[in-house]
Amino acid sequence: MEILQQSLAELKKQVDRRTQQATHPEVEASVAAILADVQQNGDAALRQYSQKFDGVTLTDLQVPQAEIDAAYNNCGPELMTALKLAQRNITSFHKKEISYGFIDSERPGVIRGQKVTPLAAVGLYVPGGTAAYPSTILMSAIPAKLAGVKKIVMVTPPQKDGINPAVLTAAKLVGIDAIYQVGGAQAVAALAYGTESIPQVDKIMGPGNIFVATAKKQVFGKVSIDMIAGPSEIGIIADDNAQPAQVAADLLSQAEHDKLARPMLVTTSLDLAQAVNVELETQLATLPRQEIARASLTDQGFIAIVADLADAFTLMNTIAPEHLEVQVAEPMQYLAQIENAGSVFLGSTASEPLGDYVAGPNHILPTSGTARFFSPLGVYDFVKRTQFIQYSNAALQPEADAITTLARTEGLEAHARAIEARFPEEV
Amino acid sequence: MEILQQSLAELKKQVDRRTQQATHPEVEASVAAILADVQQNGDAALRQYSQKFDGVTLTDLQVPQAEIDAAYNNCGPELMTALKLAQRNITSFHKKEISYGFIDSERPGVIRGQKVTPLAAVGLYVPGGTAAYPSTILMSAIPAKLAGVKKIVMVTPPQKDGINPAVLTAAKLVGIDAIYQVGGAQAVAALAYGTESIPQVDKIMGPGNIFVATAKKQVFGKVSIDMIAGPSEIGIIADDNAQPAQVAADLLSQAEHDKLARPMLVTTSLDLAQAVNVELETQLATLPRQEIARASLTDQGFIAIVADLADAFTLMNTIAPEHLEVQVAEPMQYLAQIENAGSVFLGSTASEPLGDYVAGPNHILPTSGTARFFSPLGVYDFVKRTQFIQYSNAALQPEADAITTLARTEGLEAHARAIEARFPEEV
Numbered sequence: 001m002e003i004l005q006q007s008l009a010e011l012k013k014q015v016d017r018r019t020q021q022a023t024h025p026e027v028e029a030s031v032a033a034i035l036a037d038v039q040q041n042g043d044a045a046l047r048q049y050s051q052k053f054d055g056v057t058l059t060d061l062q063v064p065q066a067e068i069d070a071a072y073n074n075c076g077p078e079l080m081t082a083l084k085l086a087q088r089n090i091t092s093f094h095k096k097e098i099s100y101g102f103i104d105s106e107r108p109g110v111i112r113g114q115k116v117t118p119l120a121a122v123g124l125y126v127p128g129g130t131a132a133y134p135s136t137i138l139m140s141a142i143p144a145k146l147a148g149v150k151k152i153v154m155v156t157p158p159q160k161d162g163i164n165p166a167v168l169t170a171a172k173l174v175g176i177d178a179i180y181q182v183g184g185a186q187a188v189a190a191l192a193y194g195t196e197s198i199p200q201v202d203k204i205m206g207p208g209n210i211f212v213a214t215a216k217k218q219v220f221g222k223v224s225i226d227m228i229a230g231p232s233e234i235g236i237i238a239d240d241n242a243q244p245a246q247v248a249a250d251l252l253s254q255a256e257h258d259k260l261a262r263p264m265l266v267t268t269s270l271d272l273a274q275a276v277n278v279e280l281e282t283q284l285a286t287l288p289r290q291e292i293a294r295a296s297l298t299d300q301g302f303i304a305i306v307a308d309l310a311d312a313f314t315l316m317n318t319i320a321p322e323h324l325e326v327q328v329a330e331p332m333q334y335l336a337q338i339e340n341a342g343s344v345f346l347g348s349t350a351s352e353p354l355g356d357y358v359a360g361p362n363h364i365l366p367t368s369g370t371a372r373f374f375s376p377l378g379v380y381d382f383v384k385r386t387q388f389i390q391y392s393n394a395a396l397q398p399e400a401d402a403i404t405t406l407a408r409t410e411g412l413e414a415h416a417r418a419i420e421a422r423f424p425e426e427v
Numbered sequence: 428m429e430i431l432q433q434s435l436a437e438l439k440k441q442v443d444r445r446t447q448q449a450t451h452p453e454v455e456a457s458v459a460a461i462l463a464d465v466q467q468n469g470d471a472a473l474r475q476y477s478q479k480f481d482g483v484t485l486t487d488l489q490v491p492q493a494e495i496d497a498a499y500n501n502c503g504p505e506l507m508t509a510l511k512l513a514q515r516n517i518t519s520f521h522k523k524e525i526s527y528g529f530i531d532s533e534r535p536g537v538i539r540g541q542k543v544t545p546l547a548a549v550g551l552y553v554p555g556g557t558a559a560y561p562s563t564i565l566m567s568a569i570p571a572k573l574a575g576v577k578k579i580v581m582v583t584p585p586q587k588d589g590i591n592p593a594v595l596t597a598a599k600l601v602g603i604d605a606i607y608q609v610g611g612a613q614a615v616a617a618l619a620y621g622t623e624s625i626p627q628v629d630k631i632m633g634p635g636n637i638f639v640a641t642a643k644k645q646v647f648g649k650v651s652i653d654m655i656a657g658p659s660e661i662g663i664i665a666d667d668n669a670q671p672a673q674v675a676a677d678l679l680s681q682a683e684h685d686k687l688a689r690p691m692l693v694t695t696s697l698d699l700a701q702a703v704n705v706e707l708e709t710q711l712a713t714l715p716r717q718e719i720a721r722a723s724l725t726d727q728g729f730i731a732i733v734a735d736l737a738d739a740f741t742l743m744n745t746i747a748p749e750h751l752e753v754q755v756a757e758p759m760q761y762l763a764q765i766e767n768a769g770s771v772f773l774g775s776t777a778s779e780p781l782g783d784y785v786a787g788p789n790h791i792l793p794t795s796g797t798a799r800f801f802s803p804l805g806v807y808d809f810v811k812r813t814q815f816i817q818y819s820n821a822a823l824q825p826e827a828d829a830i831t832t833l834a835r836t837e838g839l840e841a842h843a844r845a846i847e848a849r850f851p852e853e854v
Contacts, residue, residue, distance in 0.1 A: 081832075114805075166837075217648060287841055357842075386771060414720065421673045
């Protein structure tokens with residue numbers, strides 16, 4: 001990877017991707033057309049697009065339960081054990097995100113509160129082919145279940161040789177209610193508007209290509225969405241204590257995802273930087289996805305040399321990486337300096353793939369610098385809040401003047417009169 | 428208002444607005460052009476659009492502190508008292524929404540947790556002219572402050588005769604850091620991309636016209652936004668116990684907002700329905716915003732007669748109203764039946780304007796049926812969460828096989844090797 005030795009100010013400019021998000025007007029337009037078509041023509045449109053884009057002629061949109069059961073029953077014991085360990089740890093972590101609202105009766109005659117209610121139905125998009133990740137199904141469905149969501153459906157592009165059995169197995173394990181073999185913008189449209197076979201949901205989540213991401217953005221407001229996901233990122237802060245082989249291995253674990261994936265190393269040690277580059281070459285040599293990883297390292301990756309760890313954290317807060325590894329001595333003491341990051345891995349043992357699979361925290365994370373304002377997927381994404389108040393007339397009385405004053409200041413006479421209608425004898 | 432007497436199924440069809448959200452391709456296009464122009468040309472573009480759309484030639488974009496102080500110091504005691512009561516109650520309610528993350532060390536050698544961090548900077552859009560509401564500034568800035576947001580800026584359309592003093596007073600009261608006199612899609616663009624004078628923020632909130640709403644939607648992903656707000660709505664569930672004069676007054680308090688505002692009454696009593704219609708006529712006669720309110724009642728409003736309260740709540744859950752009044756005996760007992768609503772007003776005293784101004788719960792609420800998945804504005808809107816984990820090698824060991832199994836199932840060899848790099852002696 002390219003080694004950058006510049007002032008912090010220079011480095012900050014280079015890594016600031018906030019204004020670099022590409023827009024694709026032509027994609028926007030074709031996605032808008034697909035959404036309108038599905039809203040109009042429902043299943044018929046879905047079948048057309050599956051024929052056109054996936055080259056598959058669909059009879060049933062829904063994957064038969066028998067096919068799901070068969071995949072689950074034929075799942076090897078090693079994979080089943082792994083999935084169940086992940087399920088256990090993801091559940092125990094996300095349980096701590098459950099919130100219960102509150103009720104406040106501090107003032108006599110006044111009850112105020114907030115009620116937390118699960119979303120009624122959510123839809124999970126699962127990419128097709130090699131990008132079909134059973135782990136992502138656990139990461140999205142488990143928090144939804146913990147939130148109390150009654151209906152969780154899944155959409156995934158049809159495959160000529162059937163849906164990936166590991167995906168079907170994970171779906172059954174976490175209790176997905178129905179799986180529909182439809183993908184792309186048309187699948188997002190189906191979940192947003194509903195069709196004869198596919199139910200409308202309240203929220204659409206899950207990763208996807210540019211068409212899926214654009215469709216999610218366009219239906220936002222009609223339904224909720226999790227986030228607009230970009231290429232995967234890993235930022236590693238390392239000092240002399242870090243082991244080049246481990247740093248390199250972790251950078252490669254993100255680089256192998258995608259040629260656009262962004263591996264970033266920020267270190268106080270030029271020696272480490274150079275040793276990591278040597279290790280990268282060695283490890284690349286035997287990597288199956290060598291070509292993808294190399295492109296990511298060369299075109300997207302970089303190593304920044306900084307004066308001290310304070311600068312390293314300042315720079316990383318500007319980057320706001322999806323994954324942040326802190327491979328320094330006593331890493332926990334730096335937690336306070338981390339402002340913008342999706343998921344943080346403290347110490348040399350906390351390799352990023354540990355978080356991808358079994359540690360328990362979510363792996364659906366904000367990318368492209370959006371960790372500045374977005375959060376990892378969690379139970380809080382699957383509930384909505386409802387406020388409530390109840391007042392006695394005696395409690396309203398001392399506040400009535402304030403209300404009528406504010407209402408009339410804002411030119412809203414009927415607001416003031418609605419309050420006065422509670423005290424007819426005085427008017 | 429029109430009285431509907433139909434089956435619940437028929438009523439549900441009539442009130443389901445989910446597929447009724449209008450789209451405006453021409454607005455989308457002109458907003459996109461404005462966003463691009465501001466991103467390119469910064470302040471210069473802002474000045475052009477202020478000239479073009481507001482007919483105002485701006486010298487300073489920022490409102491001088493002297494002007495703000497003058498408005499604050501000249502604020503009448505009644506209004507100041509009212510604003511401070513509202514501030515106190517809004518603060519005490521939203522304090523209960525503060526969350527602190529967690530740390531979990533249940534397994535030996537494993538630390539897992541979630542850190543809650545305030546957004547660094549947020550931008551508040553305040554409409555101009557008669558729709559400039561000081562109360563909305565309190566409702567958005569107070570939760571942001573409670574969340575710990577360091578920088579809160581405000582944008583509002585320039586006015587030939589200066590910004591509304593009540594707006595400037597409220598802004599100073601809650602500690603807005605800077606006020607910029609720019610409005611429309613160009614103001615949203617300035618907050619999303621930053622210009623020479625206006626800082627880029629992490630989240631844009633506040634109501635606005637179709638151009639503002641469209642701009643917020645288009646910049647979503649580059650920054651966060653609160654929600655896409657539609658016309659105001661009130662749904663009232665009433666039985667024989669309700670007083671027609673109060674029900675009518677509350678319907679009018681929403682109807683006066685906007686010809687598109689949606690006043691809805693669902694009742695078990697035809698007598699009440701008819702009495703409310705009589706009251707509406709009487710009260711309309713002397714209402715300053717009579718014309719707006721009448722249009723809203725006639726074109727958007729309705730009264731639905733249902734068999735029992737169970738049907739009333741079922742219908743309201745389909746509507747998912749922004750405001751829901753429950754004017755029945757022992758209203759609190761029906762809380763469990765409310766699934767979709769922004770803010771709920773229990774009992775005959777809890778008139779909706781009470782919640783608009785001083786009760787404390789937020790008045791920035793999901794509209795157009797989005798209470799199915801969106802929440803009232805709250806402290807949780809101004810923070811993001813960051814996960815973290817730390818593992819000892821001893822803790823990783825028993826989970827290593829599960830990780831490598833899942834990684835290789837997903838075809839991600841480098842993920843597996845990153846874990847194996849933690850146990851070099853074994854490889």
